Amino acid sequence: MNAGDPIPELKVTADKLTPVRYAGASGDFNPIHVDDEFAQRVGLPGRILHGLWTMAQVARALTDAGGGPHSLERLDVTFRGMALPDREITVTGTVVEVGDGLAKVDVRAEQDGKAIVRGGEADLRL
Amino acid sequence: MPDTTLIGKSFAPGLYAVGREKIREYAIAVGETNPLHHDLQVARNHGYDDLVAPPMFAVVYCSSSIGAAMFDPELGIEFDRLLHGSQEFRWGPLVIAGDEITTSVTLKDVSTRAGMAFYVFESVSTNQRDETVCVGLWTDIVREAAS
Numbered sequence: 001m002n003a004g005d006p007i008p009e010l011k012v013t014a015d016k017l018t019p020v021r022y023a024g025a026s027g028d029f030n031p032i033h034v035d036d037e038f039a040q041r042v043g044l045p046g047r048i049l050h051g052l053w054t055m056a057q058v059a060r061a062l063t064d065a066g067g068g069p070h071s072l073e074r075l076d077v078t079f080r081g082m083a084l085p086d087r088e089i090t091v092t093g094t095v096v097e098v099g100d101g102l103a104k105v106d107v108r109a110e111q112d113g114k115a116i117v118r119g120g121e122a123d124l125r126l
Numbered sequence: 127m128p129d130t131t132l133i134g135k136s137f138a139p140g141l142y143a144v145g146r147e148k149i150r151e152y153a154i155a156v157g158e159t160n161p162l163h164h165d166l167q168v169a170r171n172h173g174y175d176d177l178v179a180p181p182m183f184a185v186v187y188c189s190s191s192i193g194a195a196m197f198d199p200e201l202g203i204e205f206d207r208l209l210h211g212s213q214e215f216r217w218g219p220l221v222i223a224g225d226e227i228t229t230s231v232t233l234k235d236v237s238t239r240a241g242m243a244f245y246v247f248e249s250v251s252t253n254q255r256d257e258t259v260c261v262g263l264w265t266d267i268v269r270e271a272a273s
Binding site for chain 1: 148151152154155156157158160162163178179180181182185186189190193205206209210211212213214215216217220263
């Protein structure tokens with residue numbers, strides 16, 4: 001890995017049941033993620049994806065690039081807007097610095113051309 | 127206005143026993159395909175005693191501890207106005223099925239900006255060998271009630 005290199009892009013589309021499955025796996029049953037009627041009552045188009053599920057997609061792009069789960073030393077993200085099922089999410093990243101056995105990678109995730117994770121920074125163990 | 131005198135408050139640590147099937151369930155939910163999270167033989171061939179938890183499995187073993195902190199009545203966070211603003215994790219040794227993880231949470235900061243309250247919680251998770259496996263910074267944003 002060298003400064004300026006992109007990491008392989010990750011594309012993923014959650015299905016309608018993904019937030020329900022993730023709620024069960026993570027224990028986060030906030031109704032905006034599992035209950036369409038509730039989500040619509042609070043002004044959302046429908047149930048939305050968990051931010052931490054989206055962060056897991058960013059982490060997956062990084063561990064795939066780094067060669068496995070051991071490679072991810074740090075990940076710091078800011079959540080923006082919301083992500084919906086049935087629409088493609090793209091995770092991209094660029095190596096910004098390499099040194100001391102670590103690669104610093106800037107990462108972001110977007111859906112429909114809008115950032116859902118922005119200003120993401122990661123350290124990968126080399 | 128959030129109560130800044132609560133900065134520094136620590137919450138009772140929680141213990142989480144990492145199960146093999148919970149790792150598989152989580153890995154499926156997030157679309158992890160690396161066989162280290164699914165296939166015991168592959169994990170053992172790579173020198174691990176059992177299935178390896180994906181790094182973001184930290185969300186699962188921190189869940190009850192961070193939940194107890196965020197739901198603390200003294201903080202009085204109103205959940206219908208809560209947004210997850212940002213999240214940082216730093217990871218140490220990998221978490222393996224069979225590990226027992228203890229997570230302690232502290233309220234690191236409380237501030238107000240642009241009519242919103244910011245709560246920053248720090249979680250420190252250690253395994254049964256007292257190795258720090260994950261440190262998390264959880265930033266929650268609470269929109270103020272209209273006055």
